[in-house]
Amino acid sequence: MAHAPLALTMGEPGGVGPEIICTAWERLRDTKFVFFVLADPAALEGNSCSLKIIEAPRQAKNVFSESVPVLPLNNKVLPSRGKADKKNAASVIESIERAVELAIAGEASGIVTSPIQKSSLIQSGFNFPGHTEFLAELTRNTAMPEECTRGPVMLLAGPKLKTVPVTIHQSVVSAAKSLTTERIVGVCTVAAESLAQDFGIKNPRLAVSGLNPHAGEDGAIGKEDNEIIAPAVNALKAKGINTFGPLPADTMFHxxxxxxxxxxxxxxxxxxxxxxxxxxxxxxxxxTLGLPVIRTSPDHGTALDIAGQGIARADSLIAAIKLASELAERRGSI
Known part of the structure:
Protein backbone atom coordinates (compact mmCIF):
# COMPACT_ATOMS: atom_id res chain seq x y z
CA MET A 1 0.00 0.00 0.00
CA ALA A 2 1.75 3.13 -1.24
CA HIS A 3 -0.38 5.72 0.50
CA ALA A 4 -1.64 6.39 4.02
CA PRO A 5 -4.68 4.47 5.33
CA LEU A 6 -8.18 5.80 4.85
CA ALA A 7 -10.05 7.48 7.70
CA LEU A 8 -13.57 6.14 8.27
CA THR A 9 -15.89 8.27 10.34
CA MET A 10 -18.16 6.69 12.93
CA GLY A 11 -21.40 8.13 11.58
CA GLU A 12 -24.64 7.80 13.54
CA PRO A 13 -23.91 5.17 16.23
CA GLY A 14 -27.58 4.20 16.47
CA GLY A 15 -27.79 3.29 12.79
CA VAL A 16 -26.27 0.57 10.64
CA GLY A 17 -22.88 2.30 10.38
CA PRO A 18 -21.09 0.28 13.11
CA GLU A 19 -22.22 -3.10 11.73
CA ILE A 20 -21.44 -2.35 8.09
CA ILE A 21 -18.00 -1.05 9.13
CA CYS A 22 -17.35 -4.44 10.73
CA THR A 23 -18.69 -6.27 7.68
CA ALA A 24 -16.53 -4.16 5.38
CA TRP A 25 -13.47 -4.95 7.48
CA GLU A 26 -14.24 -8.69 7.37
CA ARG A 27 -14.35 -8.59 3.57
CA LEU A 28 -11.32 -6.31 3.13
CA ARG A 29 -9.01 -7.39 5.95
CA ASP A 30 -6.67 -9.28 3.59
CA THR A 31 -6.61 -6.62 0.86
CA LYS A 32 -4.76 -3.38 0.24
CA PHE A 33 -7.80 -1.30 1.27
CA VAL A 34 -6.60 -0.45 4.76
CA PHE A 35 -8.63 1.92 6.92
CA PHE A 36 -9.00 3.01 10.52
CA VAL A 37 -12.16 4.21 12.26
CA LEU A 38 -12.50 7.43 14.22
CA ALA A 39 -14.94 6.35 16.90
CA ASP A 40 -15.71 5.75 20.51
CA PRO A 41 -14.92 2.02 20.68
CA ALA A 42 -18.24 1.53 22.49
CA ALA A 43 -20.05 2.40 19.25
CA LEU A 44 -18.51 -0.62 17.49
CA GLU A 45 -18.71 -3.15 20.31
CA GLY A 46 -21.24 -5.95 20.02
CA ASN A 47 -20.58 -6.53 16.32
CA SER A 48 -18.77 -9.52 14.85
CA CYS A 49 -15.29 -8.02 14.69
CA SER A 50 -12.40 -7.51 17.03
CA LEU A 51 -11.19 -4.00 17.75
CA LYS A 52 -7.66 -2.67 18.24
CA ILE A 53 -7.06 0.75 19.74
CA ILE A 54 -4.35 2.67 17.88
CA GLU A 55 -2.62 5.90 18.78
CA ALA A 56 -1.83 7.09 15.24
CA PRO A 57 -3.11 6.31 11.72
CA ARG A 58 0.24 4.84 10.65
CA GLN A 59 -0.36 1.91 13.03
CA ALA A 60 -3.47 0.79 11.13
CA LYS A 61 -1.66 -1.27 8.50
CA ASN A 62 0.10 -3.41 11.11
CA VAL A 63 -3.11 -4.54 12.81
CA PHE A 64 -5.64 -4.42 9.96
CA SER A 65 -5.59 -8.11 9.08
CA GLU A 66 -6.43 -9.09 12.66
CA SER A 67 -8.62 -6.27 14.02
CA VAL A 68 -10.46 -3.09 13.12
CA PRO A 69 -8.07 -0.23 13.94
CA VAL A 70 -9.89 2.36 16.08
CA LEU A 71 -8.56 5.83 16.81
CA PRO A 72 -10.62 6.82 19.88
CA LEU A 73 -12.60 10.03 20.13
CA ASN A 74 -12.61 12.38 23.12
CA ASN A 75 -16.41 12.40 23.23
CA LYS A 76 -18.15 9.25 24.39
CA VAL A 77 -21.19 7.56 22.86
CA LEU A 78 -24.38 6.63 24.69
CA PRO A 79 -25.87 3.28 23.62
CA SER A 80 -28.75 4.01 21.25
CA ARG A 81 -29.15 1.21 18.71
CA GLY A 82 -32.07 1.93 16.41
CA LYS A 83 -32.37 5.50 17.68
CA ALA A 84 -30.55 8.71 16.84
CA ASP A 85 -29.83 10.48 20.11
CA LYS A 86 -28.82 14.13 19.87
CA LYS A 87 -26.58 13.54 22.90
CA ASN A 88 -24.24 11.65 20.54
CA ALA A 89 -23.96 14.59 18.15
CA ALA A 90 -20.66 15.77 19.66
CA SER A 91 -19.05 12.40 18.94
CA VAL A 92 -20.43 12.25 15.40
CA ILE A 93 -19.17 15.76 14.62
CA GLU A 94 -15.78 15.17 16.26
CA SER A 95 -15.26 12.09 14.11
CA ILE A 96 -15.76 14.12 10.92
CA GLU A 97 -13.60 17.02 12.09
CA ARG A 98 -10.69 14.79 13.07
CA ALA A 99 -10.90 12.85 9.82
CA VAL A 100 -10.56 16.11 7.88
CA GLU A 101 -7.63 17.22 10.04
CA LEU A 102 -5.80 13.94 9.43
CA ALA A 103 -6.48 14.03 5.69
CA ILE A 104 -5.21 17.61 5.41
CA ALA A 105 -2.09 16.61 7.36
CA GLY A 106 -1.49 13.67 5.03
CA GLU A 107 -1.92 11.08 7.80
CA ALA A 108 -5.01 9.76 6.03
CA SER A 109 -5.12 9.42 2.24
CA GLY A 110 -8.84 10.13 2.14
CA ILE A 111 -12.06 10.18 4.12
CA VAL A 112 -14.95 7.72 3.95
CA THR A 113 -17.93 9.03 5.88
CA SER A 114 -20.49 6.71 7.44
CA PRO A 115 -24.13 7.89 7.29
CA ILE A 116 -25.25 10.58 9.72
CA GLN A 117 -28.73 11.39 11.01
CA LYS A 118 -29.04 15.05 10.04
CA SER A 119 -32.17 15.68 12.10
CA SER A 120 -30.55 14.77 15.43
CA LEU A 121 -27.42 16.77 14.60
CA ILE A 122 -29.51 19.83 13.74
CA GLN A 123 -31.39 19.42 17.02
CA SER A 124 -28.03 19.72 18.79
CA GLY A 125 -27.17 22.98 17.01
CA PHE A 126 -25.41 21.64 13.90
CA ASN A 127 -25.78 24.38 11.27
CA PHE A 128 -25.22 22.44 8.05
CA PRO A 129 -27.78 20.58 5.93
CA GLY A 130 -25.42 17.67 5.31
CA HIS A 131 -21.91 16.23 5.10
CA THR A 132 -21.10 17.98 1.82
CA GLU A 133 -21.60 21.50 3.14
CA PHE A 134 -19.85 20.74 6.45
CA LEU A 135 -16.79 19.31 4.70
CA ALA A 136 -16.64 22.39 2.48
CA GLU A 137 -16.55 24.61 5.57
CA LEU A 138 -13.90 22.48 7.30
CA THR A 139 -11.61 22.69 4.27
CA ARG A 140 -12.41 26.30 3.30
CA ASN A 141 -9.00 27.61 4.37
CA THR A 142 -7.00 24.72 2.89
CA ALA A 143 -5.36 25.51 -0.43
CA MET A 144 -6.52 23.75 -3.59
CA PRO A 145 -4.16 22.78 -6.40
CA GLU A 146 -3.85 25.73 -8.79
CA GLU A 147 -5.41 23.83 -11.71
CA CYS A 148 -8.51 22.83 -9.72
CA THR A 149 -11.77 24.72 -9.18
CA ARG A 150 -13.13 24.65 -5.63
CA GLY A 151 -16.44 22.89 -4.92
CA PRO A 152 -18.11 21.30 -3.15
CA VAL A 153 -19.88 19.31 -5.84
CA MET A 154 -21.70 16.03 -5.20
CA LEU A 155 -21.17 13.10 -7.57
CA LEU A 156 -23.05 9.80 -7.37
CA ALA A 157 -20.77 7.23 -9.00
CA GLY A 158 -22.00 3.77 -9.92
CA PRO A 159 -20.86 1.17 -12.45
CA LYS A 160 -23.63 2.20 -14.87
CA LEU A 161 -24.08 5.91 -14.25
CA LYS A 162 -22.47 9.03 -12.80
CA THR A 163 -24.75 11.92 -11.84
CA VAL A 164 -24.11 15.38 -10.41
CA PRO A 165 -26.85 17.51 -8.80
CA VAL A 166 -26.37 21.26 -9.20
CA THR A 167 -28.54 21.93 -6.15
CA ILE A 168 -28.28 19.57 -3.21
CA HIS A 169 -29.97 19.81 0.18
CA GLN A 170 -32.62 22.39 -0.63
CA SER A 171 -36.36 22.27 -1.05
CA VAL A 172 -37.53 22.05 -4.64
CA VAL A 173 -38.88 25.61 -4.48
CA SER A 174 -35.63 26.96 -3.02
CA ALA A 175 -33.49 24.97 -5.45
CA ALA A 176 -35.36 26.28 -8.51
CA LYS A 177 -35.05 29.86 -7.29
CA SER A 178 -31.33 29.48 -6.60
CA LEU A 179 -30.38 28.24 -10.07
CA THR A 180 -28.14 30.62 -11.98
CA THR A 181 -26.08 30.31 -15.13
CA GLU A 182 -22.94 30.96 -13.08
CA ARG A 183 -23.77 28.21 -10.60
CA ILE A 184 -24.32 25.64 -13.35
CA VAL A 185 -21.06 26.63 -15.05
CA GLY A 186 -19.20 26.30 -11.75
CA VAL A 187 -20.57 22.85 -10.96
CA CYS A 188 -19.90 21.57 -14.47
CA THR A 189 -16.36 22.94 -14.42
CA VAL A 190 -15.56 21.14 -11.16
CA ALA A 191 -17.15 17.95 -12.48
CA ALA A 192 -15.22 18.05 -15.76
CA GLU A 193 -11.90 18.70 -13.99
CA SER A 194 -12.45 15.90 -11.49
CA LEU A 195 -13.60 13.37 -14.07
CA ALA A 196 -10.41 14.07 -16.00
CA GLN A 197 -7.98 14.25 -13.08
CA ASP A 198 -9.42 11.85 -10.49
CA PHE A 199 -11.30 9.39 -12.70
CA GLY A 200 -8.94 9.44 -15.69
CA ILE A 201 -11.65 10.27 -18.26
CA LYS A 202 -10.13 12.30 -21.09
CA ASN A 203 -12.36 15.08 -22.39
CA PRO A 204 -15.38 14.01 -20.29
CA ARG A 205 -18.81 14.38 -21.89
CA LEU A 206 -21.41 16.16 -19.73
CA ALA A 207 -25.13 15.83 -20.45
CA VAL A 208 -27.04 18.69 -18.81
CA SER A 209 -30.66 18.20 -17.80
CA GLY A 210 -33.42 20.75 -17.95
CA LEU A 211 -35.26 21.94 -14.88
CA ASN A 212 -38.82 21.70 -16.16
CA PRO A 213 -40.70 18.83 -17.84
CA HIS A 214 -39.54 18.38 -21.45
CA ALA A 215 -36.74 20.89 -20.71
CA GLY A 216 -39.33 23.65 -20.70
CA GLU A 217 -40.90 22.81 -24.08
CA ASP A 218 -39.21 25.90 -25.61
CA GLY A 219 -40.59 28.15 -22.90
CA ALA A 220 -44.11 26.76 -22.78
CA ILE A 221 -43.49 24.99 -19.42
CA GLY A 222 -41.07 27.40 -17.80
CA LYS A 223 -38.39 29.79 -18.97
CA GLU A 224 -35.47 28.61 -16.84
CA ASP A 225 -34.26 26.07 -19.41
CA ASN A 226 -33.91 28.70 -22.14
CA GLU A 227 -32.86 31.64 -19.99
CA ILE A 228 -30.55 30.02 -17.40
CA ILE A 229 -29.48 26.51 -18.42
CA ALA A 230 -28.95 26.94 -22.19
CA PRO A 231 -26.62 29.96 -21.65
CA ALA A 232 -24.63 27.86 -19.16
CA VAL A 233 -24.19 25.10 -21.74
CA ASN A 234 -23.01 27.66 -24.30
CA ALA A 235 -20.57 29.17 -21.81
CA LEU A 236 -19.15 25.74 -21.00
CA LYS A 237 -18.70 24.93 -24.67
CA ALA A 238 -16.84 28.23 -25.06
CA LYS A 239 -14.49 27.08 -22.26
CA GLY A 240 -13.76 23.88 -24.17
CA ILE A 241 -15.84 21.63 -21.90
CA ASN A 242 -17.68 18.92 -23.83
CA THR A 243 -21.25 19.74 -22.81
CA PHE A 244 -24.70 19.38 -24.37
CA GLY A 245 -28.28 20.17 -23.29
CA PRO A 246 -30.56 21.12 -21.71
CA LEU A 247 -32.19 17.72 -22.11
CA PRO A 248 -35.55 16.42 -20.86
CA ALA A 249 -34.67 14.61 -17.65
CA ASP A 250 -37.15 11.81 -18.29
CA THR A 251 -35.26 10.57 -21.36
CA MET A 252 -31.68 10.90 -20.11
CA PHE A 253 -31.20 7.64 -18.26
CA HIS A 254 -32.12 4.72 -20.49
CA THR A 288 -17.51 15.11 -3.00
CA LEU A 289 -15.62 16.85 -5.79
CA GLY A 290 -13.73 20.11 -5.55
CA LEU A 291 -12.26 19.60 -2.08
CA PRO A 292 -8.56 19.55 -1.17
CA VAL A 293 -9.13 16.10 0.37
CA ILE A 294 -10.72 12.92 -1.00
CA ARG A 295 -14.15 12.13 0.40
CA THR A 296 -16.48 9.26 -0.44
CA SER A 297 -19.52 7.83 1.30
CA PRO A 298 -22.07 5.04 0.85
CA ASP A 299 -25.17 6.18 -1.01
CA HIS A 300 -27.64 5.26 1.76
CA GLY A 301 -28.72 6.63 5.10
CA THR A 302 -28.55 5.45 8.70
CA ALA A 303 -31.34 2.83 8.33
CA LEU A 304 -32.34 3.08 11.98
CA ASP A 305 -35.23 0.70 11.39
CA ILE A 306 -32.94 -2.27 10.65
CA ALA A 307 -29.99 -1.40 12.91
CA GLY A 308 -28.72 -4.37 14.90
CA GLN A 309 -30.71 -6.96 12.94
CA GLY A 310 -27.73 -8.25 10.98
CA ILE A 311 -29.37 -7.63 7.59
CA ALA A 312 -27.69 -4.35 6.57
CA ARG A 313 -25.60 -4.70 3.42
CA ALA A 314 -22.10 -3.23 3.34
CA ASP A 315 -21.73 -3.21 -0.45
CA SER A 316 -21.95 0.55 -0.88
CA LEU A 317 -19.53 1.21 1.99
CA ILE A 318 -17.06 -1.27 0.51
CA ALA A 319 -17.41 0.41 -2.88
CA ALA A 320 -16.79 3.79 -1.19
CA ILE A 321 -13.64 2.47 0.48
CA LYS A 322 -12.31 1.02 -2.76
CA LEU A 323 -13.07 4.16 -4.76
CA ALA A 324 -11.44 6.43 -2.16
CA SER A 325 -8.32 4.28 -2.31
CA GLU A 326 -8.30 4.36 -6.12
CA LEU A 327 -8.69 8.15 -6.14
CA ALA A 328 -5.84 8.47 -3.64
CA GLU A 329 -3.59 6.31 -5.81
CA ARG A 330 -4.46 8.32 -8.92
CA ARG A 331 -3.81 11.65 -7.21
CA GLY A 332 -0.53 10.32 -5.86
CA SER A 333 0.63 9.40 -9.34
CA ILE A 334 -0.09 12.81 -10.90
Whole structure:
Protein backbone atom coordinates (compact mmCIF):
# COMPACT_ATOMS: atom_id res chain seq x y z
CA MET A 1 0.00 0.00 0.00
CA ALA A 2 1.75 3.13 -1.24
CA HIS A 3 -0.38 5.72 0.50
CA ALA A 4 -1.64 6.39 4.02
CA PRO A 5 -4.68 4.47 5.33
CA LEU A 6 -8.18 5.80 4.85
CA ALA A 7 -10.05 7.48 7.70
CA LEU A 8 -13.57 6.14 8.27
CA THR A 9 -15.89 8.27 10.34
CA MET A 10 -18.16 6.69 12.93
CA GLY A 11 -21.40 8.13 11.58
CA GLU A 12 -24.64 7.80 13.54
CA PRO A 13 -23.91 5.17 16.23
CA GLY A 14 -27.58 4.20 16.47
CA GLY A 15 -27.79 3.29 12.79
CA VAL A 16 -26.27 0.57 10.64
CA GLY A 17 -22.88 2.30 10.38
CA PRO A 18 -21.09 0.28 13.11
CA GLU A 19 -22.22 -3.10 11.73
CA ILE A 20 -21.44 -2.35 8.09
CA ILE A 21 -18.00 -1.05 9.13
CA CYS A 22 -17.35 -4.44 10.73
CA THR A 23 -18.69 -6.27 7.68
CA ALA A 24 -16.53 -4.16 5.38
CA TRP A 25 -13.47 -4.95 7.48
CA GLU A 26 -14.24 -8.69 7.37
CA ARG A 27 -14.35 -8.59 3.57
CA LEU A 28 -11.32 -6.31 3.13
CA ARG A 29 -9.01 -7.39 5.95
CA ASP A 30 -6.67 -9.28 3.59
CA THR A 31 -6.61 -6.62 0.86
CA LYS A 32 -4.76 -3.38 0.24
CA PHE A 33 -7.80 -1.30 1.27
CA VAL A 34 -6.60 -0.45 4.76
CA PHE A 35 -8.63 1.92 6.92
CA PHE A 36 -9.00 3.01 10.52
CA VAL A 37 -12.16 4.21 12.26
CA LEU A 38 -12.50 7.43 14.22
CA ALA A 39 -14.94 6.35 16.90
CA ASP A 40 -15.71 5.75 20.51
CA PRO A 41 -14.92 2.02 20.68
CA ALA A 42 -18.24 1.53 22.49
CA ALA A 43 -20.05 2.40 19.25
CA LEU A 44 -18.51 -0.62 17.49
CA GLU A 45 -18.71 -3.15 20.31
CA GLY A 46 -21.24 -5.95 20.02
CA ASN A 47 -20.58 -6.53 16.32
CA SER A 48 -18.77 -9.52 14.85
CA CYS A 49 -15.29 -8.02 14.69
CA SER A 50 -12.40 -7.51 17.03
CA LEU A 51 -11.19 -4.00 17.75
CA LYS A 52 -7.66 -2.67 18.24
CA ILE A 53 -7.06 0.75 19.74
CA ILE A 54 -4.35 2.67 17.88
CA GLU A 55 -2.62 5.90 18.78
CA ALA A 56 -1.83 7.09 15.24
CA PRO A 57 -3.11 6.31 11.72
CA ARG A 58 0.24 4.84 10.65
CA GLN A 59 -0.36 1.91 13.03
CA ALA A 60 -3.47 0.79 11.13
CA LYS A 61 -1.66 -1.27 8.50
CA ASN A 62 0.10 -3.41 11.11
CA VAL A 63 -3.11 -4.54 12.81
CA PHE A 64 -5.64 -4.42 9.96
CA SER A 65 -5.59 -8.11 9.08
CA GLU A 66 -6.43 -9.09 12.66
CA SER A 67 -8.62 -6.27 14.02
CA VAL A 68 -10.46 -3.09 13.12
CA PRO A 69 -8.07 -0.23 13.94
CA VAL A 70 -9.89 2.36 16.08
CA LEU A 71 -8.56 5.83 16.81
CA PRO A 72 -10.62 6.82 19.88
CA LEU A 73 -12.60 10.03 20.13
CA ASN A 74 -12.61 12.38 23.12
CA ASN A 75 -16.41 12.40 23.23
CA LYS A 76 -18.15 9.25 24.39
CA VAL A 77 -21.19 7.56 22.86
CA LEU A 78 -24.38 6.63 24.69
CA PRO A 79 -25.87 3.28 23.62
CA SER A 80 -28.75 4.01 21.25
CA ARG A 81 -29.15 1.21 18.71
CA GLY A 82 -32.07 1.93 16.41
CA LYS A 83 -32.37 5.50 17.68
CA ALA A 84 -30.55 8.71 16.84
CA ASP A 85 -29.83 10.48 20.11
CA LYS A 86 -28.82 14.13 19.87
CA LYS A 87 -26.58 13.54 22.90
CA ASN A 88 -24.24 11.65 20.54
CA ALA A 89 -23.96 14.59 18.15
CA ALA A 90 -20.66 15.77 19.66
CA SER A 91 -19.05 12.40 18.94
CA VAL A 92 -20.43 12.25 15.40
CA ILE A 93 -19.17 15.76 14.62
CA GLU A 94 -15.78 15.17 16.26
CA SER A 95 -15.26 12.09 14.11
CA ILE A 96 -15.76 14.12 10.92
CA GLU A 97 -13.60 17.02 12.09
CA ARG A 98 -10.69 14.79 13.07
CA ALA A 99 -10.90 12.85 9.82
CA VAL A 100 -10.56 16.11 7.88
CA GLU A 101 -7.63 17.22 10.04
CA LEU A 102 -5.80 13.94 9.43
CA ALA A 103 -6.48 14.03 5.69
CA ILE A 104 -5.21 17.61 5.41
CA ALA A 105 -2.09 16.61 7.36
CA GLY A 106 -1.49 13.67 5.03
CA GLU A 107 -1.92 11.08 7.80
CA ALA A 108 -5.01 9.76 6.03
CA SER A 109 -5.12 9.42 2.24
CA GLY A 110 -8.84 10.13 2.14
CA ILE A 111 -12.06 10.18 4.12
CA VAL A 112 -14.95 7.72 3.95
CA THR A 113 -17.93 9.03 5.88
CA SER A 114 -20.49 6.71 7.44
CA PRO A 115 -24.13 7.89 7.29
CA ILE A 116 -25.25 10.58 9.72
CA GLN A 117 -28.73 11.39 11.01
CA LYS A 118 -29.04 15.05 10.04
CA SER A 119 -32.17 15.68 12.10
CA SER A 120 -30.55 14.77 15.43
CA LEU A 121 -27.42 16.77 14.60
CA ILE A 122 -29.51 19.83 13.74
CA GLN A 123 -31.39 19.42 17.02
CA SER A 124 -28.03 19.72 18.79
CA GLY A 125 -27.17 22.98 17.01
CA PHE A 126 -25.41 21.64 13.90
CA ASN A 127 -25.78 24.38 11.27
CA PHE A 128 -25.22 22.44 8.05
CA PRO A 129 -27.78 20.58 5.93
CA GLY A 130 -25.42 17.67 5.31
CA HIS A 131 -21.91 16.23 5.10
CA THR A 132 -21.10 17.98 1.82
CA GLU A 133 -21.60 21.50 3.14
CA PHE A 134 -19.85 20.74 6.45
CA LEU A 135 -16.79 19.31 4.70
CA ALA A 136 -16.64 22.39 2.48
CA GLU A 137 -16.55 24.61 5.57
CA LEU A 138 -13.90 22.48 7.30
CA THR A 139 -11.61 22.69 4.27
CA ARG A 140 -12.41 26.30 3.30
CA ASN A 141 -9.00 27.61 4.37
CA THR A 142 -7.00 24.72 2.89
CA ALA A 143 -5.36 25.51 -0.43
CA MET A 144 -6.52 23.75 -3.59
CA PRO A 145 -4.16 22.78 -6.40
CA GLU A 146 -3.85 25.73 -8.79
CA GLU A 147 -5.41 23.83 -11.71
CA CYS A 148 -8.51 22.83 -9.72
CA THR A 149 -11.77 24.72 -9.18
CA ARG A 150 -13.13 24.65 -5.63
CA GLY A 151 -16.44 22.89 -4.92
CA PRO A 152 -18.11 21.30 -3.15
CA VAL A 153 -19.88 19.31 -5.84
CA MET A 154 -21.70 16.03 -5.20
CA LEU A 155 -21.17 13.10 -7.57
CA LEU A 156 -23.05 9.80 -7.37
CA ALA A 157 -20.77 7.23 -9.00
CA GLY A 158 -22.00 3.77 -9.92
CA PRO A 159 -20.86 1.17 -12.45
CA LYS A 160 -23.63 2.20 -14.87
CA LEU A 161 -24.08 5.91 -14.25
CA LYS A 162 -22.47 9.03 -12.80
CA THR A 163 -24.75 11.92 -11.84
CA VAL A 164 -24.11 15.38 -10.41
CA PRO A 165 -26.85 17.51 -8.80
CA VAL A 166 -26.37 21.26 -9.20
CA THR A 167 -28.54 21.93 -6.15
CA ILE A 168 -28.28 19.57 -3.21
CA HIS A 169 -29.97 19.81 0.18
CA GLN A 170 -32.62 22.39 -0.63
CA SER A 171 -36.36 22.27 -1.05
CA VAL A 172 -37.53 22.05 -4.64
CA VAL A 173 -38.88 25.61 -4.48
CA SER A 174 -35.63 26.96 -3.02
CA ALA A 175 -33.49 24.97 -5.45
CA ALA A 176 -35.36 26.28 -8.51
CA LYS A 177 -35.05 29.86 -7.29
CA SER A 178 -31.33 29.48 -6.60
CA LEU A 179 -30.38 28.24 -10.07
CA THR A 180 -28.14 30.62 -11.98
CA THR A 181 -26.08 30.31 -15.13
CA GLU A 182 -22.94 30.96 -13.08
CA ARG A 183 -23.77 28.21 -10.60
CA ILE A 184 -24.32 25.64 -13.35
CA VAL A 185 -21.06 26.63 -15.05
CA GLY A 186 -19.20 26.30 -11.75
CA VAL A 187 -20.57 22.85 -10.96
CA CYS A 188 -19.90 21.57 -14.47
CA THR A 189 -16.36 22.94 -14.42
CA VAL A 190 -15.56 21.14 -11.16
CA ALA A 191 -17.15 17.95 -12.48
CA ALA A 192 -15.22 18.05 -15.76
CA GLU A 193 -11.90 18.70 -13.99
CA SER A 194 -12.45 15.90 -11.49
CA LEU A 195 -13.60 13.37 -14.07
CA ALA A 196 -10.41 14.07 -16.00
CA GLN A 197 -7.98 14.25 -13.08
CA ASP A 198 -9.42 11.85 -10.49
CA PHE A 199 -11.30 9.39 -12.70
CA GLY A 200 -8.94 9.44 -15.69
CA ILE A 201 -11.65 10.27 -18.26
CA LYS A 202 -10.13 12.30 -21.09
CA ASN A 203 -12.36 15.08 -22.39
CA PRO A 204 -15.38 14.01 -20.29
CA ARG A 205 -18.81 14.38 -21.89
CA LEU A 206 -21.41 16.16 -19.73
CA ALA A 207 -25.13 15.83 -20.45
CA VAL A 208 -27.04 18.69 -18.81
CA SER A 209 -30.66 18.20 -17.80
CA GLY A 210 -33.42 20.75 -17.95
CA LEU A 211 -35.26 21.94 -14.88
CA ASN A 212 -38.82 21.70 -16.16
CA PRO A 213 -40.70 18.83 -17.84
CA HIS A 214 -39.54 18.38 -21.45
CA ALA A 215 -36.74 20.89 -20.71
CA GLY A 216 -39.33 23.65 -20.70
CA GLU A 217 -40.90 22.81 -24.08
CA ASP A 218 -39.21 25.90 -25.61
CA GLY A 219 -40.59 28.15 -22.90
CA ALA A 220 -44.11 26.76 -22.78
CA ILE A 221 -43.49 24.99 -19.42
CA GLY A 222 -41.07 27.40 -17.80
CA LYS A 223 -38.39 29.79 -18.97
CA GLU A 224 -35.47 28.61 -16.84
CA ASP A 225 -34.26 26.07 -19.41
CA ASN A 226 -33.91 28.70 -22.14
CA GLU A 227 -32.86 31.64 -19.99
CA ILE A 228 -30.55 30.02 -17.40
CA ILE A 229 -29.48 26.51 -18.42
CA ALA A 230 -28.95 26.94 -22.19
CA PRO A 231 -26.62 29.96 -21.65
CA ALA A 232 -24.63 27.86 -19.16
CA VAL A 233 -24.19 25.10 -21.74
CA ASN A 234 -23.01 27.66 -24.30
CA ALA A 235 -20.57 29.17 -21.81
CA LEU A 236 -19.15 25.74 -21.00
CA LYS A 237 -18.70 24.93 -24.67
CA ALA A 238 -16.84 28.23 -25.06
CA LYS A 239 -14.49 27.08 -22.26
CA GLY A 240 -13.76 23.88 -24.17
CA ILE A 241 -15.84 21.63 -21.90
CA ASN A 242 -17.68 18.92 -23.83
CA THR A 243 -21.25 19.74 -22.81
CA PHE A 244 -24.70 19.38 -24.37
CA GLY A 245 -28.28 20.17 -23.29
CA PRO A 246 -30.56 21.12 -21.71
CA LEU A 247 -32.19 17.72 -22.11
CA PRO A 248 -35.55 16.42 -20.86
CA ALA A 249 -34.67 14.61 -17.65
CA ASP A 250 -37.15 11.81 -18.29
CA THR A 251 -35.26 10.57 -21.36
CA MET A 252 -31.68 10.90 -20.11
CA PHE A 253 -31.20 7.64 -18.26
CA HIS A 254 -32.12 4.72 -20.49
CA UNK A 255 -29.25 2.59 -21.73
CA UNK A 256 -28.81 4.18 -25.16
CA UNK A 257 -28.90 7.70 -23.69
CA UNK A 258 -26.28 6.86 -21.04
CA UNK A 259 -23.87 5.70 -23.75
CA UNK A 260 -23.64 9.30 -25.01
CA UNK A 261 -22.13 10.86 -21.87
CA UNK A 262 -19.76 10.28 -18.96
CA UNK A 263 -21.81 12.16 -16.37
CA UNK A 264 -25.30 13.61 -16.17
CA UNK A 265 -25.56 17.09 -14.67
CA UNK A 266 -28.96 17.49 -13.04
CA UNK A 267 -30.67 20.60 -11.72
CA UNK A 268 -32.32 18.99 -8.68
CA UNK A 269 -31.18 16.51 -6.01
CA UNK A 270 -33.76 13.87 -6.90
CA UNK A 271 -33.20 14.22 -10.65
CA UNK A 272 -29.67 12.96 -10.01
CA UNK A 273 -30.07 10.54 -7.12
CA UNK A 274 -33.18 8.63 -8.18
CA UNK A 275 -31.68 7.18 -11.40
CA UNK A 276 -28.28 6.61 -9.77
CA UNK A 277 -29.77 4.67 -6.87
CA UNK A 278 -32.27 2.83 -9.04
CA UNK A 279 -29.53 1.48 -11.28
CA UNK A 280 -26.92 0.76 -8.58
CA UNK A 281 -28.38 1.13 -5.11
CA UNK A 282 -26.06 -1.36 -3.44
CA UNK A 283 -22.81 -0.23 -5.05
CA UNK A 284 -23.16 3.46 -5.88
CA UNK A 285 -20.84 5.86 -4.07
CA UNK A 286 -21.29 9.48 -3.04
CA UNK A 287 -18.13 11.47 -3.88
CA THR A 288 -17.51 15.11 -3.00
CA LEU A 289 -15.62 16.85 -5.79
CA GLY A 290 -13.73 20.11 -5.55
CA LEU A 291 -12.26 19.60 -2.08
CA PRO A 292 -8.56 19.55 -1.17
CA VAL A 293 -9.13 16.10 0.37
CA ILE A 294 -10.72 12.92 -1.00
CA ARG A 295 -14.15 12.13 0.40
CA THR A 296 -16.48 9.26 -0.44
CA SER A 297 -19.52 7.83 1.30
CA PRO A 298 -22.07 5.04 0.85
CA ASP A 299 -25.17 6.18 -1.01
CA HIS A 300 -27.64 5.26 1.76
CA GLY A 301 -28.72 6.63 5.10
CA THR A 302 -28.55 5.45 8.70
CA ALA A 303 -31.34 2.83 8.33
CA LEU A 304 -32.34 3.08 11.98
CA ASP A 305 -35.23 0.70 11.39
CA ILE A 306 -32.94 -2.27 10.65
CA ALA A 307 -29.99 -1.40 12.91
CA GLY A 308 -28.72 -4.37 14.90
CA GLN A 309 -30.71 -6.96 12.94
CA GLY A 310 -27.73 -8.25 10.98
CA ILE A 311 -29.37 -7.63 7.59
CA ALA A 312 -27.69 -4.35 6.57
CA ARG A 313 -25.60 -4.70 3.42
CA ALA A 314 -22.10 -3.23 3.34
CA ASP A 315 -21.73 -3.21 -0.45
CA SER A 316 -21.95 0.55 -0.88
CA LEU A 317 -19.53 1.21 1.99
CA ILE A 318 -17.06 -1.27 0.51
CA ALA A 319 -17.41 0.41 -2.88
CA ALA A 320 -16.79 3.79 -1.19
CA ILE A 321 -13.64 2.47 0.48
CA LYS A 322 -12.31 1.02 -2.76
CA LEU A 323 -13.07 4.16 -4.76
CA ALA A 324 -11.44 6.43 -2.16
CA SER A 325 -8.32 4.28 -2.31
CA GLU A 326 -8.30 4.36 -6.12
CA LEU A 327 -8.69 8.15 -6.14
CA ALA A 328 -5.84 8.47 -3.64
CA GLU A 329 -3.59 6.31 -5.81
CA ARG A 330 -4.46 8.32 -8.92
CA ARG A 331 -3.81 11.65 -7.21
CA GLY A 332 -0.53 10.32 -5.86
CA SER A 333 0.63 9.40 -9.34
CA ILE A 334 -0.09 12.81 -10.90
Missing amino acids: EDARARYDAAICMLHDQALIPAKTLSFHDAVNV
